[in-house]
Amino acid sequence: MNHLRVPQMTNPALIEALKTLVEPGKVLTDADSLNAYGKDWTKHFAPAPSAIVFPKTTEQVQAIVRWANEHKVALVPSGGRTGLSAGAVAANGEVVVAFDYMNQILAFNEYDRTVVCQAGVVTKQLQLFAEDKGLYYPVDFASSGSSQLGGNIGTNAGGIKVIRYGMTRNWVAGLKVVTGTGELLELNRDLIKNATGYDMRQLFIGAEGTLGFVVEATMRLERAPKNLTAMVLGTPDFDSIMPVLHAFQNKLDLTAFEFFSDKALAKILARGDVPPAFDTDCPFYALLEFEASTEEVAEQALATFEHCVEQGWVLDGVMSQSEQQLQNLWKLREYISETISHWTPYKNDISVTVGQVPAFLHDIDRIVEANYPDFEVVWFGHIGDGNLHLNILKPENLSKDEFFAKCAIVNKWVFETVQKYNGSISAEHGVGMTKRDYLHYSRSPAEIGYMKAIKAVFDPNGIMNPGKIFPL
Numbered sequence: 001m002n003h004l005r006v007p008q009m010t011n012p013a014l015i016e017a018l019k020t021l022v023e024p025g026k027v028l029t030d031a032d033s034l035n036a037y038g039k040d041w042t043k044h045f046a047p048a049p050s051a052i053v054f055p056k057t058t059e060q061v062q063a064i065v066r067w068a069n070e071h072k073v074a075l076v077p078s079g080g081r082t083g084l085s086a087g088a089v090a091a092n093g094e095v096v097v098a099f100d101y102m103n104q105i106l107a108f109n110e111y112d113r114t115v116v117c118q119a120g121v122v123t124k125q126l127q128l129f130a131e132d133k134g135l136y137y138p139v140d141f142a143s144s145g146s147s148q149l150g151g152n153i154g155t156n157a158g159g160i161k162v163i164r165y166g167m168t169r170n171w172v173a174g175l176k177v178v179t180g181t182g183e184l185l186e187l188n189r190d191l192i193k194n195a196t197g198y199d200m201r202q203l204f205i206g207a208e209g210t211l212g213f214v215v216e217a218t219m220r221l222e223r224a225p226k227n228l229t230a231m232v233l234g235t236p237d238f239d240s241i242m243p244v245l246h247a248f249q250n251k252l253d254l255t256a257f258e259f260f261s262d263k264a265l266a267k268i269l270a271r272g273d274v275p276p277a278f279d280t281d282c283p284f285y286a287l288l289e290f291e292a293s294t295e296e297v298a299e300q301a302l303a304t305f306e307h308c309v310e311q312g313w314v315l316d317g318v319m320s321q322s323e324q325q326l327q328n329l330w331k332l333r334e335y336i337s338e339t340i341s342h343w344t345p346y347k348n349d350i351s352v353t354v355g356q357v358p359a360f361l362h363d364i365d366r367i368v369e370a371n372y373p374d375f376e377v378v379w380f381g382h383i384g385d386g387n388l389h390l391n392i393l394k395p396e397n398l399s400k401d402e403f404f405a406k407c408a409i410v411n412k413w414v415f416e417t418v419q420k421y422n423g424s425i426s427a428e429h430g431v432g433m434t435k436r437d438y439l440h441y442s443r444s445p446a447e448i449g450y451m452k453a454i455k456a457v458f459d460p461n462g463i464m465n466p467g468k469i470f471p472l
């Protein structure tokens with residue numbers, strides 16, 4: 001593969017040529033726009049793009065890619081920029097391609113229960129569209145009001161309902177992509193059954209924009225859940241959470257099983273706008289959700305709760321009795337990311353198989369306690385999927401650089417432990433730039449070799465999001 005030398009700043013004459021490819025006013029180079037569109041939610045890298053371009057059509061995306069190939073300009077696909085791994089960051093003079101104006105829902109097919117969306121459709125927009133049709137789009141997380149489908153597909157986003165509905169991958173019926181050569185591919189054509197060789201749609205899901213642009217996606221919808229009901233349960237220690245999961249999974253079809261620590265809860269309650277679930281202080285909390293579609297289901301949930309109390313796995317608990325209570329319980333979990341962002345957290349998003357979670361967490365906890373004695377550590381995550389979010393909060397007296405440097409030292413031990421358990425260094429946030437140096441802890445040299453070879457096929461000049469997933 002030809003390695004692209006990313007130009008420090010793209011030549012002004014090239015930017016003028018770029019302007020001719022899109023509608024007037026759809027290329028921005030002012031400082032505010034460069035700063036806003038050059039970054040995502042991570043705070044590790046200073047944004048430094050050359051320009052931001054807003055295509056309105058697939059043909060314009062193709063023209064931009066051809067222009068970039070001709071002039072060897074690096075492109076960074078940008079969705080809602082809620083990413084947590086610097087996948088959409090442009091820190092090296094790249095041109096950012098933003099999908100804000102490709103935000104139309106193009107078609108709905110009630111028999112297939114599918115919706116054809118442009119890449120810039122916001123996740124929430126699709127959720128509301130589904131609701132309007134009496135259906136459900138189940139991929140959900142705290143940033144769904146800003147993230148776009150292109151970004152969700154780029155990261156194969158997970159979220160709070162994975163235990164029942166799986167990741168974004170499960171909901172993509174078909175994709176239209178513009179590859180790194182500018183070619184338009186229509187992948188899988190929305191079929192349920194299609195046994196005609198490689199499913200290239202899946203390659204583009206989770207590719208973080210390194211193979212090409214997603215321009216259109218056909219997303220599947222599902223039956224709307226009935227009477228969703230949540231429970232928040234306080235446990236005496238971490239080890240009690242997994243038997244609680246097991247007990248409830250044996251009796252109910254859970255739609256969510258999340259956890260958070262007392263430190264996470266303290267940050268939420270300090271906001272003052274979220275009521276506590278109950279008064280008993282517990283070191284850990286589980287939030288579970290199910291469809292209380294009949295009275296028997298609700299009774300079964302209560303009986304399971306009582307069983308867990310008798311076993312000593314649960315100290316206290318509450319079950320929502322109304323939509324308002326359901327929303328309030330969810331806020332305890334859903335507001336954590338946004339609330340702790342104030343402390344510039346160093347985030348690790350790690351996963352192992354569900355059965356290994358307790359042993360794995362103890363190993364990680366030992367490393368964290370020994371190495372971060374002065375740092376505040378906040379645990380939460382999608383524990384029903386084996387996915388833990390480890391957040392180290394920056395002390396006020398440390399600079400961002402000093403803090404990240406200290407965290408990077410411990411990363412090695414955290415990721416060695418992930419490797420020991422055959423786990424993943426990034427469960428759902430992607431690799432981007434923050435985890436690219438650690439990819440080898442989760443992928444073998446042979447796998448990485450094949451991944452690079454695949455990239456070279458779709459993006460021979462290396463213009464698509466260089467420096468993401470693999471180092472430059």
Ligand SMILES: Cc1cc2nc3c(=O)[nH]c(=O)nc-3n(C[C@H](O)[C@H](O)[C@H](O)COP(=O)(O)OP(=O)(O)OC[C@H]3O[C@@H](n4cnc5c(N)ncnc54)[C@H](O)[C@@H]3O)c2cc1C
Pocket residue numbers: 040041076077078079080081082083084086087088099119140141142143146147148149150151152153154155156157158159160207208209210212213214215337338428429432465468
């Ligand atoms: C408060 C908060 C909570 C979160 N919770 C979760 C969670 O529970 N689960 C989870 O999975 N994530 C979570 N995230 C992370 C983030 O929201 C997801 O990764 C989301 O999918 C990113 O979408 P986006 O549109 O913001 O993408 P961006 O950040 O803009 O981009 C993400 C990646 O996709 C690429 N990309 C964007 N658009 C395209 C396109 N059209 N074609 C090809 N590539 C493209 C980018 O280049 C980048 O590599 C959370 C983030 C925040 C801020």
